[in-house]
Amino acid sequence: MPFRDEDRMQELKQATPARIGTGRAGTRPTTRELLKLRYDHAAAVDSVYGSVSTDLLAELGLFMVDSGAVDQELYLRRPDLGRLLPDHSIQQLIQRCIPSPQVQLVVSDGLSAGAIEHNAGDLIPALLDSLQVQGLKAGTPFFVRNGRVGIMNTIGDILHPETIVLLIGERPGLITSHSMSAYLCYRPCAGMTDSDRMVISNIHQGGTPPVEAGAHIGSLIARMLKQKKSGVGLVQ
Amino acid sequence: MKLTISLQGESYGFRDLKQLFAAANEERSGDILAGLGAEHAKERIAAKLLLADLTLADIRSHPMLPPEEDEISRVIEEGVDEQGYQRIRHWTVGDLRDQLLSQDAAGVQDISKGLNSEMVAAAAKLMSNLDLIQAAAKCEVITRCNTVLGGRGRLGSRAQPNHPTDDPKGMKASIYEALSYGVGDTVIGINPVIDTTDNILRLFHETMEVIHRWNIPTQNSVLAHVTTQMRAIEKGAPADLIFQSLAGTQSGNDSFGINLRLLEEADQLIQESGTAKGENRWYFETGQGSELSAGAHHGIDQVTLESRCYGLAKRFKPFMLNTVVGFIGPEYLYDSKQVIRAGLEDHFMGKIQGLPMGVDVCYTNHMRADQNDMDNLAVLLAAAGVNFIIGVPMADDCMLNYQSTSFHDIATLRELLRLQPGAEFAAWAESMGILQDGRLTALAGDPTRLM
Numbered sequence: 299m300p301f302r303d304e305d306r307m308q309e310l311k312q313a314t315p316a317r318i319g320t321g322r323a324g325t326r327p328t329t330r331e332l333l334k335l336r337y338d339h340a341a342a343v344d345s346v347y348g349s350v351s352t353d354l355l356a357e358l359g360l361f362m363v364d365s366g367a368v369d370q371e372l373y374l375r376r377p378d379l380g381r382l383l384p385d386h387s388i389q390q391l392i393q394r395c396i397p398s399p400q401v402q403l404v405v406s407d408g409l410s411a412g413a414i415e416h417n418a419g420d421l422i423p424a425l426l427d428s429l430q431v432q433g434l435k436a437g438t439p440f441f442v443r444n445g446r447v448g449i450m451n452t453i454g455d456i457l458h459p460e461t462i463v464l465l466i467g468e469r470p471g472l473i474t475s476h477s478m479s480a481y482l483c484y485r486p487c488a489g490m491t492d493s494d495r496m497v498i499s500n501i502h503q504g505g506t507p508p509v510e511a512g513a514h515i516g517s518l519i520a521r522m523l524k525q526k527k528s529g530v531g532l533v534q
Numbered sequence: 535m536k537l538t539i540s541l542q543g544e545s546y547g548f549r550d551l552k553q554l555f556a557a558a559n560e561e562r563s564g565d566i567l568a569g570l571g572a573e574h575a576k577e578r579i580a581a582k583l584l585l586a587d588l589t590l591a592d593i594r595s596h597p598m599l600p601p602e603e604d605e606i607s608r609v610i611e612e613g614v615d616e617q618g619y620q621r622i623r624h625w626t627v628g629d630l631r632d633q634l635l636s637q638d639a640a641g642v643q644d645i646s647k648g649l650n651s652e653m654v655a656a657a658a659k660l661m662s663n664l665d666l667i668q669a670a671a672k673c674e675v676i677t678r679c680n681t682v683l684g685g686r687g688r689l690g691s692r693a694q695p696n697h698p699t700d701d702p703k704g705m706k707a708s709i710y711e712a713l714s715y716g717v718g719d720t721v722i723g724i725n726p727v728i729d730t731t732d733n734i735l736r737l738f739h740e741t742m743e744v745i746h747r748w749n750i751p752t753q754n755s756v757l758a759h760v761t762t763q764m765r766a767i768e769k770g771a772p773a774d775l776i777f778q779s780l781a782g783t784q785s786g787n788d789s790f791g792i793n794l795r796l797l798e799e800a801d802q803l804i805q806e807s808g809t810a811k812g813e814n815r816w817y818f819e820t821g822q823g824s825e826l827s828a829g830a831h832h833g834i835d836q837v838t839l840e841s842r843c844y845g846l847a848k849r850f851k852p853f854m855l856n857t858v859v860g861f862i863g864p865e866y867l868y869d870s871k872q873v874i875r876a877g878l879e880d881h882f883m884g885k886i887q888g889l890p891m892g893v894d895v896c897y898t899n900h901m902r903a904d905q906n907d908m909d910n911l912a913v914l915l916a917a918a919g920v921n922f923i924i925g926v927p928m929a930d931d932c933m934l935n936y937q938s939t940s941f942h943d944i945a946t947l948r949e950l951l952r953l954q955p956g957a958e959f960a961a962w963a964e965s966m967g968i969l970q971d972g973r974l975t976a977l978a979g980d981p982t983r984l985m
Binding site for chain 1: 563566567695696697698701703704705706707708710711863864865868898899900904905926927928929930932935936937940942945946949974978979980981982983
């Protein structure tokens with residue numbers, strides 16, 4: 299569909315990621331725009347229902363444990379189970395992880411496996427570099443399948459880290475289905491809420507690039523350790 | 535009050551009204567998450583059968599959340615017309631359903647005066663989807679701000695020009711696109727990213743500037759927390775409407791950072807300092823599940839709690855109320871079947887309580903739903919006489935990361951069901967060459983014509 303002022307239309311489109319200037323077929327969207335929307339939705343759904351490949355976990359040196367939500371169906375219906383660890387997972391952590399580390403790194407697919415697939419590989423080495431530069435020691439990193447943010451508290455009560463970092467996939471949108479968040483907490487334990495945590499969201503190539511986020515997380519951890527706190531009380 | 539029943543040799547019993555009300559709901563994940571839903575299909579119907587035989591007096595005299603403990607219960611109790619109630623107190627919930635379906639519009643309006651929010655929820659639980667559509671279609675709710683919302687043959691629309699950084703150019707680009715499809719007659723309402731007084735003040739000015747520049751018969755709204763809007767209005771922000779999300783319990787509203795006193799203060803402010811002509815100056819949003827999500831549900835099911843939101847909203851005579859039905863996520867409404875059901879329930883429960891109901895026909899990407907399901911629900915609601923729905927470019931909200939209904943959808947529903955935008959806006963859109971008899975002209979869909 300021709301617009302009266304094509305140049306102006308381009309300007310408008312550049313001002314927003316919203317799907318404007320799409321034209322129409324009668325009252326309906328054009329074939330191209332309709333299918334573009336459906337493709338982006340399909341990608342978002344795939345991110346939710348997808349899983350992180352075992353190859354990537356091996357490459358990142360992460361072993362895998364289950365949350366209390368044994369499958370994705372249950373994970374979506376029961377957020378409470380995604381915050382818990384079943385006995386066999388707890389045993390694995392006790393056997394395989396260094397107890398009371400300075401920094402405990404945990405990765406979880408959350409609502410977007412694609413977010414981990416696209417960003418963890420860049421972020422984790424940058425984070426580890428940053429920790430090393432600052433003379434901080436990381437514990438044994440691992441991956442939790444079907445985790446929620448609140449699982450930081452559960453892990454805190456088992457491994458007693460000084461600080462914890464959880465990298466987790468965000469609820470996908472259509473603009474990007476690969477956005478990841480990093481949640482940080484000082485001495486995580488039962489009862490801690492979002493106001494006790496720091497969050498860096500929107501980590502993806504079009505938002506905060508993962509390498510940059512890794513370095514940023516490292517310096518935030520140093521600050522948390524120095525001030526012995528996290529969340530709204532941390533002076534930044 | 536009978537809470538046990540035997541059916542074909544099997545007996546079913548419920549502890550109290552809360553448990554019975556929850557078990558009588560159509561299945562939804564939120565009730566299961568709360569540990570409240572029926573265990574199986576037969577138990578659900580047993581609960582409906584028992585509920586159908588309770589009298590309205592049983593419900594009123596056994597409050598699930600007593601007025602002494604909860605200010606929303608007090609507001610609801612004060613909202614019942616005593617004479618109206620006395621006429622129908624002996625009715626069973628089954629009678630109520632039958633009467634709402636058999637009476638004409640005036641009859642339904644008469645009945646509704648004597649009902650409290652819990653009775654309305656009870657009737658919804660006994661209704662099929664088409665019952666909900668039929669009963670709601672009888673309720674004509676008309677409100678007035680700068681323009682008139684509602685009335686036979688009208689389908690209003692909110693232009694929702696959200697932008698990931700509240701960029702004024704980006705927001706305006708979205709508004710122009712909406713207007714070029716005849717969308718934005720109910721409100722031009724933006725959800726801000728940054729909830730600071732200065733930013734909200736700026737957004738009120740910028741939305742109003744577009745309205746003035748093009749002389750558009752509509753109203754503006756900035757959907758920040760009510761306290762931020764109040765500060766902005768005190769600093770001179772031009773606001774036609776004041777906005778707030780509501781919950782159905784006092785503790786739920788605590789979690790939203792509001793209470794009755796604050797709403798009354800805001801009401802006074804918008805009446806004194808608002809820019810609109812008409813007396814209806816509130817825009818409320820609600821949605822099933824918000825109380826449970828805040829741990830503030832008191833063991834009450836999410837349909838009943840949603841109905842209580844409307845009991846609260848009624849007190850403030852809002853211009854518009856929008857139930858954001860599919861935004862909350864799959865742990866409350868799992869799939870399209872549950873979202874469609876909830877959308878029809880909310881619309882019915884709100885309309886019976888005299889509210890200008892709109893529905894954000896929507897879903898998130900972790901729900902089992904897609905755009906086809908929204909097509910279905912939008913048609914059902916338009917047939918039920920919904921006052922307005924939401925217009926987002928190609929249904930994809932690039933800030934809130936969910937999908938709603940598009941400008942195309944609104945134009946389609948109007949053409950298909952012979953509906954028009956609000957009268958003042960329709961006349962404006964004709965004068966701009968966008969609509970002709972409520973239908974898109976050849977020039978529609980070109981935002982560059984509005985520059």
